Amino acid sequence: MRLDVVTIFPEYLEPLNVSLVGKARARGQLDVRVHDLRSFTHDRHHTVDDTPYGGGPGMVMKPEPWGEALDSILASGEAERPARPVLVVPTPSGRPFTQALAVELAERPWLIFAPARYEGIDRRVIEEYGEHLEVHEVSIGDYVLAGGEAAVLVITEAVARLLPGVLGNAESHRDDSFAPGAMADLLEGPVYTKPPEWRGRGIPEVLVSGHHGKVARWRRDEAFRRTSVNRPDLIERCDPAALDKHDRKT
Ligand code: 6GU
Secondary structure (H helix, E strand, O other): OEEEEEEOOHHHHHHHHOHHHHHHHHOOOOEEEEEEHHHHOOOOOOOOEEOOOOOOOOOEEOHHHHHHHHHHHHHHHHHHOOOOOEEEEEEEEEEEOOHHHHHHHHOOOEEEEOOOEOOOEOHHHHHHHHOOOEEEEEEOOOOOOOEOHHHHHHHHHHHHOOOOOOOOOHHHHOOOOOOOOOOOOOOOOOOOOOOOOEOOEOOOHHHHOOOHHHHHHHHHHHHHHHHHHHOHHHHHHOOHHHOOHHHHHO
16 A cells, blocks of 8 residues: 655654554555655745635645645656545544544555645645545544644554554454444453463453353453443444343343
8 A cells, every 4th residue: 555645744754664554664565655745835935834815813724835745646656556546634624534434545555645734724725636536534533633644643553454464463453442343333341461460450250261152241241331431422323233131231
């Protein structure tokens, strides 16, 4: 998968060299290219923003540097491979980023990220590229960040770990909270490892019972309990058929 990121803070994307995403890059599973938006300006001050039409506080990112940056990235792709990229625009006004969207994006060969700073990017940029590309404006939660770069890191990590061969153990995603399947819509429950006793605290007996059915039942109950406490909204939205009689007693 190819990933392009256009930003005024290329250093902000340094974490893409570390851990799971960094290893995927080193193995050639991810081709990540970070571009400095200011290198697509032509004035002495490398201006990327200006005051908003209609007045109001803050600054708006100018359309011209974004147009030049995106055109140059699209042109570079044509030379290499005629793939159609998806444009991902992280913004607090976007639709929520979910595991379902991560799965969808992980199936695409090429993602271009356009994270905004300031009050956002001139709307005409999204309209213009929306005519040629699939564009997703996405938010990573109900809070406001100073810019979309941290969201690019979040989205990239969520997508990269779904790529074939990136995660060591392919089974690791199976029980993920929000993964489709038997535990759909439940959060993962607690986990334990050795030693069997730590600071006077033991581990749930069932986990060393050797009884796989009982272990599965316990995990399911704990997942349900944790979801009820931390995310009652998920239980309410859940298909009643996905729950069972044990749940009603909890
Ligand atoms: Cl994607 N960007 C910014 N600036 N703030 C956010 C966000 C994105 N998602 C939640 N808050």
